[in-house]
Amino acid sequence: MRMAIQGIGLCGGFGQGIEALRTALQAGRVEPQEVCIEHQGGPEHFPAYRAVVDQLTEFIPKRALRRIDHFSKMTLLGACLALKDADLLEADRSRTGVVIATGYGALKTTFDFLDSYLDFGYSCSSPTHFSNSVHNAAAAHVSMQFKATAPSLTVTQFEMSVASALLSAQQWLAEGRVDQVLFGAIDEYSEVLHYCRQQFFAEGEQGPVQPLDFTIQSAVVGEGASFLVLTRADQTAAYACIDKVRLGNHQVRPLELVPDERLIIGADGHKECGRWYASLLKDHPVTAYAAVYGSFPAAVGFDLAVAALMLRDRKLYLDSEGDHSSPPVDLSPAEKLSCLKFGPGGDYGLIQLST
């Protein structure tokens, strides 16, 4: 069953909102922020695509956000912006499902909870950090904020989180359980994540990200939230439609692509995943936008937003490898776009979109 994209809400290293993404796409590349961590041996500086969430107070009073962590704030901001974009901020949401896809969940709060008992003993474990570290806490905040009493689902499947969660959103709409789905893809940066990535990838974390060079490690860590308002496609789409969602494992049964299928690939400078793109993609026209929002499992949500925006604008925004002195390439009304993401083990998610 096709799903129509009616609204988009975003926050990431490029800024907040769909216009910020469009501006970033026109530039082709966003410079990551410099993050500094204080160690015993001195400060460490490195690049990261961090998300700012200050627009959230336009929707929710600051006081109500006091005990809400950064992960849930990104989630709430993405949801608010998507509903506003779809002109549904004031609508009845008793038939709105909430689906959240995340690779790692609320990392900072997970470690904050560990801090509470490692620093002060188990009898001082923080109930606030514990309840907010549960993976579905962000979805709960969205449901509570918007009085969304229809089903709520949080999915975590590393790089496949977005495609897998979309499959379930599609079924909710197909079976008539909901009339619309507030679909979000979120991941957050944490210092521990940086430490792990450094151990795994060493100097590769310094960027600049070169997503289409599959032979080198060039990923730069990112974070953000990408939300879509989805309905059944019997309603006219404000952006585009998601035609098909497919998941599988390329090693077990090789993925066959339609010849000339235009692809936005989730290559983000990770060499281990890059090998799968290298082995599959021959003459397909591909673009990759990790240089706009960085590397994290749920970034596929941003790829989807880019595809939807390009199909609505009928323009192919060039990626960081393109010649940005030229205007964007026009897309024909019949053009289709697919978002393809590989995980390190050859598992893939393919999401096909059209107008």
Add this chain to the structure above:
Amino acid sequence: MGRILPIAITGLGCLSGAGMNLRESLENLFLNQRNPRPPQRFSTDHPVSYPVLELRDEFELPLDQQETVYARTSQLALAAALEALHDAGWEAKDLRGKRVGVCLGTTVGCALNCDDFYRAYKEGKNPGMAVIERFLRSNPATVIARQLELDGPTQIVVNACSSGTDAIGIGASWLRAGACDIVIAGGADELARVTYAGFSSLMITDTEPCKPFDVNRKGLNLGEGAGLLVLEHKDVCQNKRVRGYVLGYGSACDAYHLTAPRPDGAGLKQAMNEAFATSGVKAEQISFVNAHGTGTPDNDRVESRVLHEILPGVPFVSTKGYTGHTLGAAGGIEAVFTLACLQRGELPANIGFSDPDPELPTTPVTENTRIEGDLALSESLAFGGNNAVLILAKGEI
């Protein structure tokens, strides 16, 4: 919403504090035996020792270096999957060439809460990546798909304590949509120091064996385990023994509080009504309910009131007295028990219950109880306000 196509259940597998497989679990349930004790696999400096229900024995998988390759949650999931596939008459080689999805619920199984690693990181000791590598290898759905060389969608549902129930409902929908031929669905979760500390911080764990629905209930006992079902489209499982069917599934959110259920039970009622609507079943056709029944004051109060209102007089039981609260696994284990009890025509006593709570309008079964009929309901409530309900049928319908 209207009726949905029934999905066949052809295999069951489970292990928990109640038993190392389904047969042993049922034996212990109907002998009314349980074995709560302080945790053996980890320790804390907490001044109070809360009893938990750990697996009674170790278990072996056809894997080299089982403990270091995959995290315990994935090992539990794989053990239950192998039992369920065997029960369904599937050998791994026969699954190749088919589209087989894996949809599982968990909580601990996908949380990066490696506290020994993190302690070393905090102390500036530059810990190695072995634990992180194991975490990255150990997504339970991916582990099953990888070990059995499956091609199909994988999904981990992290809806806290309703994850397993939701995963079964979602897995069934994949089959109806034609996304798969077979789905392995359910839940798995290990006991962990993090959840032990977390639930004790919320002050909802009992210092004694838990007492679901009893007036003296003080909270839950944590548990661990996995419960998985093999689901098949009816076109795939022709001429096979069918244990039962997923007839209906409903899910709804309280949108009320992060950890407490909505006092009027509106979300649970909505999930129940959706399960009835999708199954075409009426409340009076339900033989029994496998309740969430954690033993916490709030949960049991809400659940009892909703059961009294929607399913008056229908026998119900919480099996968490036998298994502990296995979090993301609970819905999977309880769906397995629900169908097994339907087939047996008998419910185990709600262990731990002895004194009725005058605040609760209805009470669970207090002894092993014969049941008539083909249909039962299994329900889960969760942090985040999630409510999920399955309606299951036994045998041929």
